[in-house]
Amino acid sequence: MVVIAAGASSRFAAIELARSLGLPFHDRAPPEPALLLVQTDTRLELHDSSSGARLYVEFTAAELRRYRAGGPGGDPLRRALGPGDRDVVDATAGLGGDAVHLAALGYRVTAIERHPIVSALAQDGLRRARAAGLLGENPLWRTGDARVVLPALAPSPAAIYLDPMFPAKRKKSAAVRKEMRLLRLLVADDNDAAALLAGARRVATDRVVVKRPVDAPPLAPGSAASYRGKLVRYDVYRPERHD
Numbered sequence: 001m002v003v004i005a006a007g008a009s010s011r012f013a014a015i016e017l018a019r020s021l022g023l024p025f026h027d028r029a030p031p032e033p034a035l036l037l038v039q040t041d042t043r044l045e046l047h048d049s050s051s052g053a054r055l056y057v058e059f060t061a062a063e064l065r066r067y068r069a070g071g072p073g074g075d076p077l078r079r080a081l082g083p084g085d086r087d088v089v090d091a092t093a094g095l096g097g098d099a100v101h102l103a104a105l106g107y108r109v110t111a112i113e114r115h116p117i118v119s120a121l122a123q124d125g126l127r128r129a130r131a132a133g134l135l136g137e138n139p140l141w142r143t144g145d146a147r148v149v150l151p152a153l154a155p156s157p158a159a160i161y162l163d164p165m166f167p168a169k170r171k172k173s174a175a176v177r178k179e180m181r182l183l184r185l186l187v188a189d190d191n192d193a194a195a196l197l198a199g200a201r202r203v204a205t206d207r208v209v210v211k212r213p214v215d216a217p218p219l220a221p222g223s224a225a226s227y228r229g230k231l232v233r234y235d236v237y238r239p240e241r242h243d
């Protein structure tokens with residue numbers, strides 16, 4: 001992975017980004033196929049030069065309106081997380097889509113993502129959405145491993161939301177497949193997700209919600225409730241106290 005600049009005014013920002021991520025900066029893309037983090041004049045993009053695929057994060061006004069409106073019968077994510085303007089931690093924040101969804105539903109959201117490049121792409125999308133006046137400071141973003149960050153949070157959040165990577169089986173649109181393929185070049189399956197769930201149940205004061213494909217087995221036995229959407233299911237787990 002190398003960082004390059006594509007644009008007259010982006011070179012300095014690209015060098016800074018490369019330094020902060022501990023990645024090499026190149027003035028131009030290497031001739032051999034590579035994953036490139038490209039700082040353009042307006043946004044940060046991930047390119048796979050072997051396939052030509054590109055990935056960047058863009059939150060739109062239409063998307064935010066849709067989240068705020070919920071769906072017919074209510075948003076299953078909201079039903080799973082419970083009512084009110086409670087503190088919710090998205091502990092597997094990825095590219096930030098769900099964190100922004102949760103913020104649009106009215107929760108105070110702290111988003112945690114451990115992969116520094118995924119985190120940089122998400123933060124770039126949030127920065128542009130804020131500059132466009134679409135979002136405020138919510139969601140708050142942190143880069144780090146949730147297994148370390150969660151126990152140190154004070155006060156403890158009411159709810160923790162988990163959406164770990166799972167083996168891709170279900171049918172997706174071509175666009176989503178392309179995005180997920182690129183994401184998967186960076187992030188492998190989250191094989192430690194069950195341990196993250198166990199840790200989250202020791203921190204959340206009210207519940208932990210796990211997103212799964214609608215037909216996938218639960219991440220762990222013992223869920224208290226389950227809310228189904230068209231493609232995904234939200235399994236609710238109660239806290240486990242070890243005092």
Ligand SMILES: C[S@@+](CC[C@H](N)C(=O)[O-])C[C@H]1O[C@@H](n2cnc3c(N)ncnc32)[C@H](O)[C@@H]1O
Nearest residue numbers: 092093094095096097098113114145146163165
């Ligand atoms: C399926 S993606 C999440 C997608 C996200 N819900 C969205 O809307 O973009 C799973 C993400 O969780 C992150 N992750 C997994 N375990 C983590 C942990 N212990 N701490 C922080 N991030 C974690 C992975 O790096 C990956 O980016």
